[in-house]
Amino acid sequence: MACNIVALATAPGLSGLAVVRISGDDAITITDKLFRGKKALSECKSHTIHYGNFYRNNGDLLDSVTCSIFKAPNSYTGENTIEIGCHGGMIISNEIIKELIIAGASTPNPGEFTKRAFLNGKLDLTQVEAVADLIHSVSIRGSATAAKQLEGNFQQRLKDFRKSLLKIAGLLELELDFSEEDLELVPKKDIIFKINEAKAFCEDLINSFTGSNILRSGFQVAVVGFPNSGKSTLFNTLSEKNRAIVSDIAGTTRDYIEEYIYLKNIPFKLVDTAGLRESEDVIEIQGIQLVEKILEQSELVLILNDISNGITNSDELFEKIKLKNKNVLLIQNKIDLTDLKVDGISISAKDNIGIDKLKNILIENAENSIARVNDALINQRQKSLLEQIIVNLDNATESLNLEMENEVIAIDLRTAIKIIGEITGEAWNEEILDAIFSDFCIGK
Numbered sequence: 130m131a132c133n134i135v136a137l138a139t140a141p142g143l144s145g146l147a148v149v150r151i152s153g154d155d156a157i158t159i160t161d162k163l164f165r166g167k168k169a170l171s172e173c174k175s176h177t178i179h180y181g182n183f184y185r186n187n188g189d190l191l192d193s194v195t196c197s198i199f200k201a202p203n204s205y206t207g208e209n210t211i212e213i214g215c216h217g218g219m220i221i222s223n224e225i226i227k228e229l230i231i232a233g234a235s236t237p238n239p240g241e242f243t244k245r246a247f248l249n250g251k252l253d254l255t256q257v258e259a260v261a262d263l264i265h266s267v268s269i270r271g272s273a274t275a276a277k278q279l280e281g282n283f284q285q286r287l288k289d290f291r292k293s294l295l296k297i298a299g300l301l302e303l304e305l306d307f308s309e310e311d312l313e314l315v316p317k318k319d320i321i322f323k324i325n326e327a328k329a330f331c332e333d334l335i336n337s338f339t340g341s342n343i344l345r346s347g348f349q350v351a352v353v354g355f356p357n358s359g360k361s362t363l364f365n366t367l368s369e370k371n372r373a374i375v376s377d378i379a380g381t382t383r384d385y386i387e388e389y390i391y392l393k394n395i396p397f398k399l400v401d402t403a404g405l406r407e408s409e410d411v412i413e414i415q416g417i418q419l420v421e422k423i424l425e426q427s428e429l430v431l432i433l434n435d436i437s438n439g440i441t442n443s444d445e446l447f448e449k450i451k452l453k454n455k456n457v458l459l460i461q462n463k464i465d466l467t468d469l470k471v472d473g474i475s476i477s478a479k480d481n482i483g484i485d486k487l488k489n490i491l492i493e494n495a496e497n498s499i500a501r502v503n504d505a506l507i508n509q510r511q512k513s514l515l516e517q518i519i520v521n522l523d524n525a526t527e528s529l530n531l532e533m534e535n536e537v538i539a540i541d542l543r544t545a546i547k548i549i550g551e552i553t554g555e556a557w558n559e560e561i562l563d564a565i566f567s568d569f570c571i572g573k
């Protein structure tokens with residue numbers, strides 16, 4: 130029997146209210162030991178809320194609270210659950226938890242409430258992962274997609290997908306039974322067509338991985354250039370904050386500074402970098418190695434050129450960085466200092482000229498990737514499994530083309546079906562669960 134777990138469900142710190150959640154077979158009876166309302170909670174109906182006092186095990190009054198009752202199986206975890214609404218702050222909720230532990234509850238592992246929900250069949254793994262994405266979401270667009278996934282849209286699509294593969298495997302196996310009669314039940318080309326459809330389904334999802342990551346953690350834009358080109362000024366202008374220090378001393382920014390901005394509800398993670406220096410050997414631009422990782426991680430790199438040093442001053446840097454990241458834009462800055470007409474993008478980071486146009490370029494770039502995201506935020510785990518499914522589907526097609534036995538082809542399809550089960554969690558093991566729940570907090 131699973132033990133009764135208790136933890137703070139809300140964020141710790143100063144707040145009006147806090148919620149302590151206890152879940153397990155004895156959650157209601159344990160709470161009854163310390164709560165005094167009009168009636169004992171064990172005599173109350175599920176999905177009702179009760180006001181009363183919460184006492185310590187020694188009888189001292191701790192707080193006036195509300196208890197919400199959720200009886201198994203109609204709760205988040207699928208177990209008996211009480212949510213105790215108490216006053217916020219650092220002390221009260223902690224003391225309530227301590228007293229409940231003395232009364233028989235224990236501390237959960239990270240994500241244990243959600244893990245129980247999974248084990249009790251309340252959520253599948255795609256929904257569990259949606260819970261994590263919903264909590265960690267940095268944008269409205271991201272949380273809206275995670276909410277759809279939590280509702281079960283992705284789960285349903287995978288169920289349908291599984292059904293379609295089962296059908297193909299079934300047809301192949303059925304034909305096997307009649308093989309002596311040399312009967313072709315379904316034309317080979319129809320099976321290949323269906324397998325290709327299945328493959329397209331997986332590819333679609335895999336293609337939405339980048340967009341999912343952008344919604345999950347932001348479209349990363351790195352601002353790069355020679356010292357004093359105005360990188361920190363642009364960073365401040367775009368983020369509408371004065372976070373990065375701006376000065377006319379070259380080399381002001383030493384470390385990387387990151388800030389989220391939201392354009393059209395899309396999260397952008399701006400990164401201001403230290404200025405790169407030209408060394409004796411012009412080909413070797415010092416500092417590139419330092420920013421290399423940032424260049425690799427960024428979806429877009431803006432190379433800022435100080436136009437007062439010449440319009441072509443950063444051309445070589447631009448070419449060099451293009452080798453590291455394919456999505457690079459050269460931007461002329463400080464156009465307020467010149468009358469030169471520029472073909473490409475030109476701005477004055479200081480005087481807010483051309484910034485709206487630049488913002489639109491950022492939005493366009495991000496939209497391209499996000500447009501692929503449908504009703505799920507695809508993560509690395511799901512992507513790897515989808516790739517494995519494609520390998521098996523390709524094997525099946527190859528075997529079909531080679532006129533192999535139906536048996537062989539069906540085995541590849543059965544393997545693909547098994548992998549779908551790993552995505553949804555029908556086929557789970559402790560290792561998979563540990564990897565997923567290690568990112569959760571104690572109270573979730």
Ligand SMILES: Nc1nc2c(ncn2[C@@H]2O[C@H](COP(=O)(O)OP(=O)(O)OP(=O)(O)O)[C@@H](O)[C@H]2O)c(=O)[nH]1
Pocket residue numbers: 354355356357358359360361362363374375376377378379380381382383402403404405462463464465466476477478479480
């Ligand atoms: N006239 C003009 N000056 C600018 C503009 N953008 C930045 N500056 C000035 O250029 C100088 C350098 O600006 P920063 O933003 O600190 O440049 P940076 O690229 O971050 O410099 P490092 O961190 O040292 O690499 C400051 O004096 C800014 O006020 C602009 O659009 N027009």
Ligand SMILES: [Mg+2]
Pocket residue numbers: 360361362373374375381382401402403404
């Ligand atoms: Mg700077």
